[in-house]
Amino acid sequence: MMLTIQLLASGVQTGVLYALTAAGFALIFGATRIFHVAHGASFVLAGYAFIAVTNAGLAWPVATLTAVVVAMAFGALVNICVYRPIQRHEASFFTVFVASFGVVICVQALIQFFFGLGSVVLSSPLTRSSEVMPGLYLAPVFWVAIGVSIVLFTLVTLFLERTNAGLGLRALSENPGLLLAFGLSAPRLSALAFCLGSALVVPGAILSAATTGIEPSASHRIMLISIAASVVGGIGSVRGAALAGLMIGIIENVVVLFLDTQWSEAASFVVLFFFILFRPSGLFGRAVAP
Amino acid sequence: MSIQRRTFLISAAATLAAPALLRAQASPYVMGTLFPMSGSNAEFGAVYLNGVQLALEHIAADKILKREITLKAVDSQGSAQGGAVGMTRLANVDQASYVMIGFTGVSKAAAPIGDRAKVVMVNGGGVGPDLATLSPYFWNVIPLANQEVRAILPFIQSQKFKRVAMIFTEDPSGIAVHQELDKGLPGVGAQLVGAFGVAPTLTQFASVAAQVRDLKPDAVFFASVNGSQVVQIIKQLRDNGISQQIMTYSSGNLPSVSVLPEAEGLVFTGQEADWSAQDPIMKRFADGWRNKYKAEPTTYGLNYYNGAMLFAALAKGLEAAGKDVTGETLLEERRRVKAFPLAGGQVSFAEDGTASTGVQLNQVRSGKIQKIA
Numbered sequence: 001m002m003l004t005i006q007l008l009a010s011g012v013q014t015g016v017l018y019a020l021t022a023a024g025f026a027l028i029f030g031a032t033r034i035f036h037v038a039h040g041a042s043f044v045l046a047g048y049a050f051i052a053v054t055n056a057g058l059a060w061p062v063a064t065l066t067a068v069v070v071a072m073a074f075g076a077l078v079n080i081c082v083y084r085p086i087q088r089h090e091a092s093f094f095t096v097f098v099a100s101f102g103v104v105i106c107v108q109a110l111i112q113f114f115f116g117l118g119s120v121v122l123s124s125p126l127t128r129s130s131e132v133m134p135g136l137y138l139a140p141v142f143w144v145a146i147g148v149s150i151v152l153f154t155l156v157t158l159f160l161e162r163t164n165a166g167l168g169l170r171a172l173s174e175n176p177g178l179l180l181a182f183g184l185s186a187p188r189l190s191a192l193a194f195c196l197g198s199a200l201v202v203p204g205a206i207l208s209a210a211t212t213g214i215e216p217s218a219s220h221r222i223m224l225i226s227i228a229a230s231v232v233g234g235i236g237s238v239r240g241a242a243l244a245g246l247m248i249g250i251i252e253n254v255v256v257l258f259l260d261t262q263w264s265e266a267a268s269f270v271v272l273f274f275f276i277l278f279r280p281s282g283l284f285g286r287a288v289a290p
Numbered sequence: 291m292s293i294q295r296r297t298f299l300i301s302a303a304a305t306l307a308a309p310a311l312l313r314a315q316a317s318p319y320v321m322g323t324l325f326p327m328s329g330s331n332a333e334f335g336a337v338y339l340n341g342v343q344l345a346l347e348h349i350a351a352d353k354i355l356k357r358e359i360t361l362k363a364v365d366s367q368g369s370a371q372g373g374a375v376g377m378t379r380l381a382n383v384d385q386a387s388y389v390m391i392g393f394t395g396v397s398k399a400a401a402p403i404g405d406r407a408k409v410v411m412v413n414g415g416g417v418g419p420d421l422a423t424l425s426p427y428f429w430n431v432i433p434l435a436n437q438e439v440r441a442i443l444p445f446i447q448s449q450k451f452k453r454v455a456m457i458f459t460e461d462p463s464g465i466a467v468h469q470e471l472d473k474g475l476p477g478v479g480a481q482l483v484g485a486f487g488v489a490p491t492l493t494q495f496a497s498v499a500a501q502v503r504d505l506k507p508d509a510v511f512f513a514s515v516n517g518s519q520v521v522q523i524i525k526q527l528r529d530n531g532i533s534q535q536i537m538t539y540s541s542g543n544l545p546s547v548s549v550l551p552e553a554e555g556l557v558f559t560g561q562e563a564d565w566s567a568q569d570p571i572m573k574r575f576a577d578g579w580r581n582k583y584k585a586e587p588t589t590y591g592l593n594y595y596n597g598a599m600l601f602a603a604l605a606k607g608l609e610a611a612g613k614d615v616t617g618e619t620l621l622e623e624r625r626r627v628k629a630f631p632l633a634g635g636q637v638s639f640a641e642d643g644t645a646s647t648g649v650q651l652n653q654v655r656s657g658k659i660q661k662i663a
Contacts, residue, residue: 003500003501003504006500007497007500010494010496010497010500010530011497013496014494014496108328112328112332116333116336117327117332117333117335117336117517118332118333118517118518118521118544118545118546119330119333119517119518119521119522119546120546121521121522121525121550123525123550123551123552127525127529128528128529129529129530129531130531131531135504137500137503137530137531139529139530211525211526211529212493212494212495212522212525212526213493213518213521213522213525215330215518216332217328217329217330217332218493221491221493252494252497253494253496253497254497256497256498256501260486260487261486261487261488261492261497261498261501262460262487262488262489262492264488264489264492264494264497265489265491265492265494266489
């Protein structure tokens with residue numbers, strides 16, 4: 001029984017971080033319809049930026065702020081320098097996809113060049129778990145992850161639903177042409193989507209660097225999780241992606257009660273497969289008429 | 291007159307043939323490397339390649355060979371497919387006669403291709419026991435898993451560990467170590483109370499740690515050749531309340547592991563290496579490594595340094611005998627000479643191509659690796 005609760009707790013800790021990262025991806029895709037594969041690279045860059053600043057002896061709030069700036073700047077730059085020029089030539093979805101993938105490879109090579117090939121880990125007392133009740137070990141980072149995720153998700157939801165810019169972001173995917181009529185700028189809203197979506201990777205990146213470590217090639221895994229969560233949650237639905245991210249984290253951990261440990265990662269993608277099969281529109285997706 | 295004509299014709303033929311002959315003589319030897327240079331195993335590949343490059347510098351500085359050595363480095367990506375593709379390229383396109391290789395899965399995929407092309411393959415990183423029997427052209431300069439596991443058993447006995455839990459990657463190397471440990475533990479009065487196979491790409495070990503903790507083992511042994519994963523396992527075991535002794539094999543011998551605070555006390559096996567030894571070859575290697583890479587040497591670096599130096603020793607013998615340097619002649623020469631003075635002492639090869647090397651027990655203490663047995 002305690003093992004089940006322990007695995008559930010581990011799953012929630014992993015899941016809330018997946019949720020935020022996936023929500024960022026869904027926000028970008030929902031607003032711009034760009035399959036931002038380089039979202040994983042934002043995650044890795046934010047993690048390395050945080051570690052670099054921390055290792056330089058600066059306080060964690062400075063490191064966090066740097067990570068946010070790096071992630072947002074990277075997202076905005078990829079949008080301006082890669083996606084917009086391609087879209088100006090009315091290139092296909094796949095052209096953008098491949099370009100984004102190329103950005104991931106470039107970022108990976110640059111990180112390897114500057115930070116080395118191995119993984120880097122941030123040692124923090126926050127990650128050391130202690131027995132809170134017989135058989136249940138929790139680290140302070142568990143509460144940090146949950147707290148940060150709830151606060152950020154609430155803020156993002158309020159922003160999307162209660163502000164003009166948020167409404168503009170939602171309208172951007174529906175009818176970019178109509179935005180002009182209301183005096184809103186589609187490129188500016190796209191930039192906002194990339195900045196906001198990229199900033200959402202920061203908590204996950206920092207806490208991953210502290211709990212599991214981060215490596216140059218980590219972006220591929222982050223990308224997979226983000227895509228899986230977005231599909232399960234309903235393409236473009238921020239709320240759906242967040243819930244699916246949480247589910248993937250929990251399933252990944254709890255599944256070892258029933259299956260060999262080696263299948264834990266695969267289990268989340270089996271869930272993805274079943275969703276595609278039985279509910280192609282995802283948890284919160286809208287059915288599209290043929 | 292006829293003599294003059296003959297002399298003229300011979301001279302003319304020699305003049306015409308000379309550039310080609312000179313070109314043939316001057317063409318460098320091709321040494322290949324098939325290491326993981328990207329992905330999560332790239333840290334291993336970098337250490338391996340450092341060893342080879344240091345050796346090539348020493349070979350060139352000593353003018354051991356009449357020809358230069360050209361290094362062709364191919365990225366195996368640490369995968370079997372990468373191994374097969376890379377070996378095909380090195381053997382058929384680059385015409386390498388000697389390839390340094392690492393990782394059990396990569397080696398198994400590449401060995402049949404190298405064997406067909408008669409290319410010598412030297413492994414200094416993979417530890418699967420069956421690497422000893424892949425091909426006459428496949429040589430090992432690293433103790434294999436069976437030797438490494440045998441070396442840690444006395445430690446388990448001396449610490450009176452009765453219950454050992456294991457985490458291993460579901461790849462040829464991890465499975466081999468799992469089998470050896472399972473077989474060896476009863477002999478020292480211990481038992482494997484649980485073994486958790488994990489995917490080589492797994493990064494989240496909280497659930498595995500919870501299961502391990504539930505077993506209440508006296509010690510935990512893990513086997514992974516994924517450099518990033520080694521760090522992740524150690525950190526996450528400690529973070530998730532595993533305070534018991536953690537042990538592994540030579541994959542623990544990485545710079546990123548020894549500097550990890552959570553790795554304090556980690557015990558791991560590795561081949562015998564005394565970096566403070568005063569024998570000139572070892573001293574040159576250790577000093578050279580420190581100067582070039584500004585870090586302490588590692589046994590993986592030593593293995594590949596020795597692997598490249600072995601090529602120089604073999605090729606030098608062949609040059610002296612007036613023979614071509616090919617995979618076949620390199621194999622003949624190794625069988626003829628039998629023992630070679632390399633860093634760490636005389637290295638001799640068994641008939642299956644596995645070098646005789648001792649195994650020592652190391653522990654991470656205050657961020658440094660110390661020999662404990």
